Amino acid sequence: MANSSCPSTSPAALRLARPKLPDSAMIMQLQLQLQHAPLFPRPPAARAHHHHHHQRRLLLAVSDHVAAKPVTVPVGRMRMRAATAMVSQEEAAATAVEEQQEEEVEEEQLQEEDGAAVQEEEQGGVLEGSSGGGEAEAEAAGITTKLYFGNLPYNCDSAQLAGIVQDYATPEMVEVLYDRATGRSRGFAFVTMSTIEDCEQVIKNLDGSLYSGRTMRVNFADKPKPKLPLYPETEHKLFVGNLSWTVTSEMLTEMFQKCGNVVGARVLYDGETGRSRGYGFVCYSTKEEMDEALSSLNGTELEGREIRVNLALGKK
DSSP states (O other), X not given: OHHHHSOOOOHHHHHHHSOOOOOHHHHHHXXXXXXXXXXXXXXXXXXXXXXXHHHHHHHHHHHHHHHHSOOOHHHHHHHHHHHHHHHHHHHHHHHHHHHHHHHHHHHHHHHHHHHHHHHHHHTTSOOSSOOOHHHHHHHHHOOTTEEEEESOOTTOOHHHHHHHHTTTSOOSEEEEEEOTTTOOEEEEXXXXXXXXXXXXXXXXXXXXXXXXXXXXXXXXXXXXOOXXXXXXXXXXXXXXXXXXXXXXXXXXXXXXXXXXXXXXXXXXXXXXXXXXXXXXXXXXXXXXXXXXHHHXXXXXXXXXXXXXXXXXXXXX
């Protein structure tokens, strides 16, 4: 009776109810799919649009950043390499141009220096051992209302001296001269007054008076005395330029002596550095000797340099 209550199951129904096991072909296909599956699976269809929109925003942000801060280093390096190549190609040409222009510039400079040197000589040559601008100006100006104060105490400065002078007249300018090397007063000064009467009043009261244990000397500042030329000079004078730094006045005399009697020859030097200025002057006793030197010595070599010989300015 129990068996009759259970429904009968046919063999076909039993085959349908069993789970179907994958065959070998299906297993191989699954293994291949697993091997070639992407590391990051594609997003679902519902999120695909959002995913692509996010990627587009990232690309726009990166492009904006690149546009805001362009990378110029490679361009700069390319420009540097290009500039280096241009320099290497143009260096020889530039050097040649500079050498060609050097002589023209040097000639102009030498002619300007020639004019300055002639002016120096007309004024009696370069001032030797000038210790201060005030003394040089006092000698050059020759102002009659300028007084000389000598034998001053070394601790007396311009303000103290002005206080002494003001007891008798009002000074316009007071300058105590100092040694450039030591900074110490040289013991004398120049005082400029307004009138001759003021000068006489100051001299009358202060000349020979005692100040800090020293007897002051006060008188009118001497007018500039004509200075003797630094070397014998004639009207037959030549300018010699483009001299080597090693050329001396003796060497210049020896070279120009070949063309006649050299009355005087000298090389000019810088007063501060002591270095040759690269030019000098030569004087002859006659015009014929000067013309001979001008025609035969211009362009000749002296100490490795071709000298230039011209008439000195003012002598043409």
